[in-house]
Amino acid sequence: MPGMDWHEAKIITAGVDVGSVGSKAVIMVDGELYAYSVMRTGGVSEETAIKVTNWALEGTGLGIKDLHHIVGTGYGRVNVPFAKRTITEIACHARGAHYIYGPTVRTVLDIGGQDCKAIRCDEKGRVLSFLMNDKCAAGTGRGLEVFADLIAVPIQDLGKVSLSVDQEPPPVSNTCVIFAKAEALALLRQGWLKERVAAAYHAAMADRIVDLLNRVGIEKDFVTTGGVAKNTGIVQRLERLLGIKQLIPKMDPILAGAMGAALFAKALYEKEMGLR
The missing domain is CATH 3.30.420.40 (ATPase, nucleotide binding domain)
Structure with missing residues (x-):
């Protein structure tokens, strides 16, 4: 997103929502939306998860290795190979809706x-x-x-x-x-x-x-x-x-699941590092 520099960030996270029809990836920098991508889910969920994440990272200078924590969600959440955790789409959509629409x-x-x-x-x-x-x-x-x-x-x-x-x-x-x-x-x-x-x-x-x-x-x-x-x-x-x-x-509601997953990823990383 304009005006944001990930080099200055403390926590960079991703949420990958592999749905039955569409897949979405959201990159967040210190809990704020930084980059995202949306594509049709292919025949192999694992391949789609990799493609949609790499597409979100394209042009940012970031790689998957630079992300502090990644959460997978959606129909194919167990097939996100680099996810450190999977969380149901129900929890992720609720958290993502809270971010998109407000408290x-x-x-x-x-x-x-x-x-x-x-x-x-x-x-x-x-x-x-x-x-x-x-x-x-x-x-x-x-x-x-x-x-x-x-x-x-x-x-x-x-x-x-x-x-x-x-x-x-x-x-x-x-x-x-x-x-x-x-x-x-x-x-x-x-x-x-x-x-x-x-x-x-x-x-x-x-x-x-x-x-x-x-x-x-x-x-x-x-x-x-x-x-x-x-x-x-x-x-x-x-x-x-x-x-x-x-x-x-305030932003595209199709991203809610992936956004919620990225927010959960931030909270999990903070807990892991003793920051909360």
């Missing part, structure tokens, strides 16, 4: 590639309770990708397209992405425009997520993390159903 955060929604987590946390970003969706792509980033391919809309535009309808249609099935896909195909054959079909899927996904949030118990302030946090179609529908606005992120 007033109490409910974190992490919509990952293959699961969705509702997390309650305290003023320090520590997890109090959480719930995960059942094992189905419905209500996840992967489900959105399948749907984007089905109606031939780029994934980055899908949320915006879903909001371009004059009236919200009834939602499709929200229990299974296969059922939802079959239902959407039937609607397209009936002559529905892809915007209306996208709205029906987003409405179904929002309903499913709200049910999860209500079961964990939603408390202000509410935020979203992960790649789906950038989907305006999901975020705006959640805000409408919940009757609350989410906080505006």
Whole structure:
């Protein structure tokens, strides 16, 4: 980041979040974001972990050997070969959300590639309770990708397209992405425009997520993390159903897991060195 010099730093840490769909690496200098990278997770998690970390370090003059502590998290956290510790993505997203959005955060929604987590946390970003969706792509980033391919809309535009309808249609099935896909195909054959079909899927996904949030118990302030946090179609529908606005992120919420891991790495190094 501009104005930061790692040569003057006391502690340099990294968090590597190997997700089922995307992988992220964050480099922190004395607890502040210094560099990061995001890429698609490849077929071999260990190779992806190495690539995404080296990409974050590229051009900084730093190497992996210069990092004081590294924490791995995410779906493939055990496959980060240079990590000194692994920590669950639930704990890392809560801590990362605290850093990105501030200490007033109490409910974190992490919509990952293959699961969705509702997390309650305290003023320090520590997890109090959480719930995960059942094992189905419905209500996840992967489900959105399948749907984007089905109606031939780029994934980055899908949320915006879903909001371009004059009236919200009834939602499709929200229990299974296969059922939802079959239902959407039937609607397209009936002559529905892809915007209306996208709205029906987003409405179904929002309903499913709200049910999860209500079961964990939603408390202000509410935020979203992960790649789906950038989907305006999901975020705006959640805000409408919940009757609350989410906080505006200070940086990309897709980095929350890796950021939380890097913050844990700093705390672990300080403990190891007797600094706390």
